Amino acid sequence: IRVGYPEVIYCEGKTVEQVKSIIEFMLTKDNNILATRANEKMYEVVESICADARYNALGRTITIQKREEPPTDSYIAIVAAGTSDLPVVEEAVETARILGNRVEKIIDVGVAGIHRLFAKLDIIRGAKVVIVIAGMEGALASIIGGLVDKPVIAVPTSVGYGANFGGLSALLSMLNSCASGVSVVNIDNGFGAAYNASIINKL
Amino acid sequence: IRVGYPEVIYCEGKTVEQVKSIIEFMLTKDNNILATRANEKMYEVVESICADARYNALGRTITIQKREEPPTDSYIAIVAAGTSDLPVVEEAVETARILGNRVEKIIDVGVAGIHRLFAKLDIIRGAKVVIVIAGMEGALASIIGGLVDKPVIAVPTSVGYGANFGGLSALLSMLNSCASGVSVVNIDNGFGAAYNASIINKL
Amino acid sequence: IRVGYPEVIYCEGKTVEQVKSIIEFMLTKDNNILATRANEKMYEVVESICADARYNALGRTITIQKREEPPTDSYIAIVAAGTSDLPVVEEAVETARILGNRVEKIIDVGVAGIHRLFAKLDIIRGAKVVIVIAGMEGALASIIGGLVDKPVIAVPTSVGYGANFGGLSALLSMLNSCASGVSVVNIDNGFGAAYNASIINKL
Amino acid sequence: IRVGYPEVIYCEGKTVEQVKSIIEFMLTKDNNILATRANEKMYEVVESICADARYNALGRTITIQKREEPPTDSYIAIVAAGTSDLPVVEEAVETARILGNRVEKIIDVGVAGIHRLFAKLDIIRGAKVVIVIAGMEGALASIIGGLVDKPVIAVPTSVGYGANFGGLSALLSMLNSCASGVSVVNIDNGFGAAYNASIINKL
Amino acid sequence: IRVGYPEVIYCEGKTVEQVKSIIEFMLTKDNNILATRANEKMYEVVESICADARYNALGRTITIQKREEPPTDSYIAIVAAGTSDLPVVEEAVETARILGNRVEKIIDVGVAGIHRLFAKLDIIRGAKVVIVIAGMEGALASIIGGLVDKPVIAVPTSVGYGANFGGLSALLSMLNSCASGVSVVNIDNGFGAAYNASIINKL
Amino acid sequence: IRVGYPEVIYCEGKTVEQVKSIIEFMLTKDNNILATRANEKMYEVVESICADARYNALGRTITIQKREEPPTDSYIAIVAAGTSDLPVVEEAVETARILGNRVEKIIDVGVAGIHRLFAKLDIIRGAKVVIVIAGMEGALASIIGGLVDKPVIAVPTSVGYGANFGGLSALLSMLNSCASGVSVVNIDNGFGAAYNASIINKL
Amino acid sequence: IRVGYPEVIYCEGKTVEQVKSIIEFMLTKDNNILATRANEKMYEVVESICADARYNALGRTITIQKREEPPTDSYIAIVAAGTSDLPVVEEAVETARILGNRVEKIIDVGVAGIHRLFAKLDIIRGAKVVIVIAGMEGALASIIGGLVDKPVIAVPTSVGYGANFGGLSALLSMLNSCASGVSVVNIDNGFGAAYNASIINKL
Amino acid sequence: IRVGYPEVIYCEGKTVEQVKSIIEFMLTKDNNILATRANEKMYEVVESICADARYNALGRTITIQKREEPPTDSYIAIVAAGTSDLPVVEEAVETARILGNRVEKIIDVGVAGIHRLFAKLDIIRGAKVVIVIAGMEGALASIIGGLVDKPVIAVPTSVGYGANFGGLSALLSMLNSCASGVSVVNIDNGFGAAYNASIINKL
């Protein structure tokens, strides 16, 4: 783990006990801490050993801010279409913030109501890097890629009914827009997108 | 085959000889004739038995117009993004016309240059039914579905590189926009889309 | 949302609280309201703020009829083979009705007992547009497409055992009948099919 | 190889030389010989060593009838929808005949023109076992399974455009009709279906 | 439903109430009754309206024997490798018996211990038709197909870990042995296999 | 097309005539020109109308440099493992250069000979953004992602035998390394990766 | 079961009763016993009939050591990247040990922190055969295959989020490194890998 | 490349020129040389610079034996079922021999004629390691895994028609037999299997 970076723990598939002892060890160091895919139980235990721990229930993240620094001037725009994509949005937001970035959230701008997207275009274009998160609206990445000149990182989500096949449709749809400045991360990987965007935002 | 309808022959997988004798038989009746997926060789043979036969090389169709009637007042809009989708566009156009429909072709309106699409929005909205044909730009069906109130028939095409997987990506992408009045036909099936649109246009 | 259209809310992936407050806001306007994929809990909360709300438990829909207008003269035929497809049938029926359409339901007409289908052929042929809903009996769309001259919208369902693979088999099977006036919507998407059919029925 | 059975050679992936020397060896015995997936070149060489060899160009089979016995009384019905399925049909026919079976071929009876199928129903029902061969019309197996009380062996074919995916769609579609007396063999496997049907026909 | 045949009901996706009323109606007729994919709750309700109902918990079947006739002389061999395939075995056994067939069950004869299979070869070869049921041991169908001269119906099962992908591996593996008299039914479809075998056994 | 940017034409699926007339039109403007997926024939025709056109046979690109400006100070590192990935490498290199970027090519650094990769680590780490191109060595993206702190854009290629399935394996493998600053573009999409990298390199 | 080998029982899909009576029977013989995929309930019952039974909760194995022999001199290295792969690691460790092998466990050596892997390289290279277990880090098998000259057996695991698709991504990724001495077993099959490694370790 | 090992070049996707100059360079060293996936043209050029080069046309390998050492005492058994698998067999044989191993080839022992396999069982069991190569007969790996106590390396091949899907069926089938000492390499990867087997044979 690089100096200055937060310590990160991915909680899925770990027991509450494992999470607790890993974070206990992390607390002996001086870095910020981010736990992703953390459930309520894990938070309770973490809070009991560190009162400053903050839980984002929707994003399933625990954050412990040990070093407070002013965020970047430039910002990351995080764009999403549907309420069902919000857990991934929140994971991305928390990750981006703990990594020290200013973030602008633009949600509820799906393809069906494209005017809502256009109303927010200035704030999207003002970002240094854009994250687009979508399940059934994989087309959103194509559209935004065509409208902005900044790097766009697309996150397919596994939500959605029918032929989304656990995010595969959104993934394939997003890969097909790679000619216009879009690149793609793994399904539901809000963390990875934000980590990536943070590197770019700080270049 | 219903009276008044054109006789249709699907040439793929048939020999030139088979195509010739089927069309010879069709010519004994009084209907218009449409041959799809026909190659140049087939056209030469057909022309030798029917001088009126017309060939659309891009769309790989042969048409024989035995009964000329005025087309419908209402029209079918056929929209496509890329030049590589043109063979499917032409198959759809020829099918729609021989079935007696007025057709408006709106091409080169991809997602990346969305302003070109908006410039054509009036003519698309003026149609009674819209066909959207796209390979790498499967997102186009979503966008148009969100912008028009008419039935939209989407045709995924197999063109495109990378993860289009023979049209599968476009197909899945289009299926995910079915909430806004879009329905989908088989990959590359310009004929099926136009046949379908013709039924609707004549309701 | 267009004037005169019902307001639609898709409840899957939303909390009861979210559903409640969205519908509370919708009730301030004068349109009919349709909630799809709604569970019993959601209905109870909605009923507590609007006594007129009606729940279709099988179809998982809540409907609130604020404007009662006479339905269309022409009707949408909704055809299904098996009892396990009934939830999708009911979602389609409720959607079609709240959109102001007359609906005829023809169920239990699978491929195995094709005579039952033929007994209902007149009522199917009398429709302006036909919806076919099937999981294991994807062949039904092909058969009906071959028998009627009206637009047919096919809905693959995810029910069924073995190699249906969450609706994929039915989907592929239905796509292969697109030459006879059939188009396909997303797996289990009764709402999308009915929305689409309504547009056509009102042309 | 069991006594009385024909010797069978599958030519795909073999050189002309290999085919020749294998058949040369087979000719030293007294059984009938069947070569499948044989091209014209192979036939020429085989004919040069055995003037009785007969070639079915469409079915890509070479047959050498060394023992002529009267065929079975009961017959195998081989049913297909489209002309593009004919190669598989012919492979099945040749296989069934060299194995000593009476065969009835019923072709051009697709789902779209279901009346043509009903016109042939008596001859299909009269068979002891039925083979259904279809690519785009996988639904045909379901329909026939529902109409006859005999074992039905379905052969998906790889022909067809769009989302047939090399026969996969037809395969899945056919598997979904297994409740009505249908079982399925491998894609394009006319030989396997006929071999199987022959065992049943001779029970 | 044909006279003399049992009435069959597939319970998956039906409510206990639906099952009860369907069977109540069936009891008004004189045929045997078979319910597949029935859970314990369904059995209790059925037993309360028909004391003769018998439940096979492993096979999840309910059977009501209204007409007792002597079974066939010839028998169906039902072969399986692993204990985890037993539910499908039992579904097949119950189906075959209620359809009036003599059945021989040969289990625990996997590929790894091939000598156990050879020890049972006589009884397998003595059958008129053989059903092979396997998940991880899809190879078993190939082996038995190579060893017997009778029609073999293979049932892939969805059990197994790792790359069985819900039965797909077993399915594909079994399809590749279709040259030796094997045909395949849908994944886990013990009913379909037995129904099919019964037709053949009674030819 | 934005001012200052090169005009880009994707030649696959276009006729030589189409390519010629499109480039003729582009030449009337003042921008650099990049043609991708161009074959030798296309180049000959283009050269006949513009003597300055340069062809990269391996990368299948035509470039016409109308405005020569000094490249960026910071550079894009383009890393690849195998000689079979070179066409995609060259497409990326040409794209990056015509967009005005300094490029460092690091090839023949596969996973099997990891010491060759480590020998080049300084030059990779010195880049502002890294492109990793690999077919059978999808693991390379993971390794480099773990070793550098810069944004890494991974391009799966379709080359390779066996279970690479047209690039799918490499694609999936690369998606699984998205936690360490890697994002992915479409299979074989050297252009898209370079376009994306150029945006980042110029931030 | 061969003499001297442990008796093995795979518990998944078996009832507690079945497991108990199988192990009861095994106890009448003199071999060591290994139960895989065993849950806590099963252990309790087994312990009640054999106090010596030992449970590895993480690896879900029960072992009964009836014959204690000194393990091999040469050892099997079992390498894994993430804590979520530990259940498969433990299954492999228990299997290898009960089969009489010395085992060295090297965990937490993912691709992202490749220096941790290099720190352990000597102990990995010292093994006679290496097992690599990874879900999201399929690349690990490639890297180790490139670094060691011993046979490497790779186990893809189904853990991981996003596009791992139940282990498929890891599987495909691992198959692509087979040129450097790596071979692959089924997803999550720690037992199979260890059984295989044991054969090699004892050569 | 390790000392004493042959230099290996994989020719697919390389030009004749590239192959020539790589081998020219290799010839400056003292090791044996193996070129895989080499076509006739490549051989002619190589022969012109090294008269000792030997070509295996079926296996598409070029070998140059610069150091002749006695092969191992223990041997590798290479087993295959069909003639269409022979190219992969020959690639494996050539690879194993140039690596210094004694090889026994056992071909034409498919599942359908299992007695031919049993006739060769002693020679298979006598090997130190076994390679099984099969396309349509993926079951062969399971059977041999069950019959021998040595490590078995299975190579799925892409030959075969129908649902083999480029080797995928054979691959999945082989993965399901990993419990009995079988591990799997990539589709058609005769080289990888032999390289792997050689490591084991020399332990």
Ligand SMILES: Nc1ncnc2c1ncn2[C@@H]1O[C@H](COP(=O)(O)O)[C@@H](O)[C@H]1O
């Ligand atoms: N939500 C997430 N999605 C994907 N990867 C993550 C996520 N959160 C953390 N990671 C990665 O997982 C690593 C921590 O894994 P672990 O050591 O198992 O807790 C981090 O360094 C990240 O690379």
Ligand SMILES: Nc1ncnc2c1ncn2[C@@H]1O[C@H](COP(=O)(O)O)[C@@H](O)[C@H]1O
């Ligand atoms: N391009 C096409 N794509 C798909 N289906 C087609 C096409 N052209 C014709 N068809 C269908 O194929 C039928 C004719 O098939 P055939 O009798 O084999 O020539 C027509 O009635 C249409 O239903």
Ligand SMILES: Nc1ncnc2c1ncn2[C@@H]1O[C@H](COP(=O)(O)O)[C@@H](O)[C@H]1O
């Ligand atoms: N059952 C359904 N299946 C698919 N899409 C639906 C369904 N019900 C509603 N929708 C779509 O979802 C939109 C509402 O989504 P939301 O704003 O997230 O509640 C509607 O306008 C429809 O386009």
Ligand SMILES: Nc1ncnc2c1ncn2[C@@H]1O[C@H](COP(=O)(O)O)[C@@H](O)[C@H]1O
């Ligand atoms: N037939 C083959 N199949 C798979 N991999 C091979 C084959 N032949 C050679 N290789 C691998 O390819 C490497 C040589 O690749 P290259 O440097 O591109 O010629 C060898 O060291 C092997 O690891």
Ligand SMILES: [Mg+2]
């Ligand atoms: Mg852009």
Ligand SMILES: [Mg+2]
């Ligand atoms: Mg719309």
Ligand SMILES: [Mg+2]
């Ligand atoms: Mg129709």
Ligand SMILES: [Mg+2]
């Ligand atoms: Mg039947």
Ligand SMILES: [Mg+2]
């Ligand atoms: Mg047999």
Ligand SMILES: [Mg+2]
């Ligand atoms: Mg990094």
Ligand SMILES: [Mg+2]
């Ligand atoms: Mg190695």
Ligand SMILES: [Mg+2]
């Ligand atoms: Mg073994």
